[in-house]
Amino acid sequence: MDEKVHVNKEGHIETEYIQRKAVVQFGKDGDSALHPAITFLVTGSExxxxxxxxxxxxxxxxxxxRYSTGGIVMRWPVAGAQEYDVWFTCTLRHTQGLFVITTFLRHTPATPAQGKLDFLQWMKISDGDLLTTSAAMVILTRTPSVEVGFSKEPELHCQFAVDHKLPKATVEWKLxxxxxxxxxxxxxxLTGKTEGSGVTVKAIEGGNASLKLQPVRKRSEGTYVCSVKIPPLNGSHNIPFSISEQPRVSLNVPNTLAMAAGQDKKVICDAESYYPLDVNIEWYLERHRENPMPSFLNVRHSSHRLNQDGTYSISAFLYLEPGLENSGYQYTCSVSHKSLLNPINKSFFLVVTETDSTMWYFAVFGFIISMLLIMHYIPRIFAGRKSAKRYMSSCLGV
Structure with a gap:
């Protein structure tokens, strides 16, 4: 990425960015370019x-x-360096977020620039030019972005290396x-002065400037910036940091819900302990297994409830008053959230029975039992009466 800088009529600096084809080639001083594009030949260094x-x-x-030193003119403390060296940054990004590496490349031009700030008189680079450079400093992170849950204690990685010993380095972390x-x-x-916490000073001597965070809270979110300053260079990486908690989803009914026709029921789908706030919760039904085209249902939702740990909860209410034609339907609560690759689904099957037929069966069963009891006791009653008559007759005959 090249740039063209100029001062407009109002005296403001304007920058035009230009995409240009360039390659990085590793080798030694004097090597020829292997590609027709602009070639940055990176020679050996520490x-x-x-x-x-x-x-x-x-x-x-x-x-x-291109990299501007911001008006700082000084010689990089290695053999062969000049005060008028020009600087470039080479940033390597892994497309799946494994790392971001920025290397500062130092190039000594044939003639020094005069007078103006470096970005107002950039060295001209033509297509096909070969620039011999040396890697002076590298700063990298293996946590280009971080997403964790509450109460975790993550470490934000930041590492650097320089091509000379005992550099006058300043390491900073900001949120x-x-x-x-x-x-x-x-x-x-240079001064040995330390402010704040989270970084082991002794580890900095070996190039490790990683930051250990306290247990994560809501105020931990933001962009963390690790910067390493070794004049005239200032390298930094921005690390976006976000909190994410997956929702727990549950229903207040079993997998199979049996109801009588005309009976009403409030079914509750709870999505609990999620973060951040944005969540989508909806009900839909599938009428037949052989034709599972879902129909979305109108439901009522509660407001978001804030939990003590900083997470949120919400409920979606489905009101049922089914008929016999609804028996066999499958109802599904689907919850989507940024922490989920796929929605969480919780379902139940509805079985509806006919109320009147059930009562009729009970009535018939009761009638049969009653008749059996009557048929069992009536013969005994008649037999008892006959015995009593015979007893009375025998008494009168005496």
Missing amino acids: VDMRHYLEGSENMIQCEIR QRHGKHIKLFSYSS
Whole structure:
């Protein structure tokens, strides 16, 4: 990505970005270009971006940009460097988020620029040019974006390397949130002064500037910025950090719900403990298994309920008053949320019975039992009466 900078009539600086074809070639000073495009020949140094690569080369995107030192004119402290060196950044991004690596490339032009700020007089680069460079510093992260749940204690990775020993480095971590910049940690190897916490100072000496977070809360969300300043270079990576909790979904009815025709029932689908707020919850039914085209139902929803741990819950209410024709229907509650690759579905089958026929069966059964009892006791009653008459007759005969 090239750029053209100029000052407009109002005195404001305007930048035009231009896409150009360029390649990175590793080798030694004096090698010829292997490609007709602009070639950045990266010669050997103490820093090699290839040491930090992972995965297939086909999944790596490369972008080269010019880098301005912001008016700082100083010699990089290695042999062969000049005060008028020009700088480029080479950023490698893994398409599946494994890493982002930025390397600062130093190039010594044939003639130094004079007077103006570097970005107002960029060195001209023509198509097919070969620029011999040396990797001076690399800064990388293996956590280009982070998504975790509440109460977790993640570590945000930040690592750097320089082509000379004992650099005058300043390491900082900041949190960008709602337009504010909150300093979390800073360390200067020049003064030895440390502010904040979360980074092991001793590890910085080995190039590890990773930040260990406290248990995650809602205010932990934002963009974390790891920066490493070694004048005249200032490398940084932005790490978007978000919180995500998957909903737990449940119904207040069993997998098969039996109801009598005309009976009413409120079925509740609960989606609980999700974050962030955006969630979609809906009911639909499938009338026949052989024709499972779903029909979405009009339901009522509760408002979002805020839980003590910062998550949310919501309910969707389905009111049933089925007839016999609804028997065999399958009702499904479907919950979608950004934390889910696919919606969570909870279903039940409805079985509807006829109320009147059930009561008729009970009535007939009761009548039969009553008749059996009557038929059982009437003969005994008549037999008892006959015995009594015979007894009375015998008594009168005496």
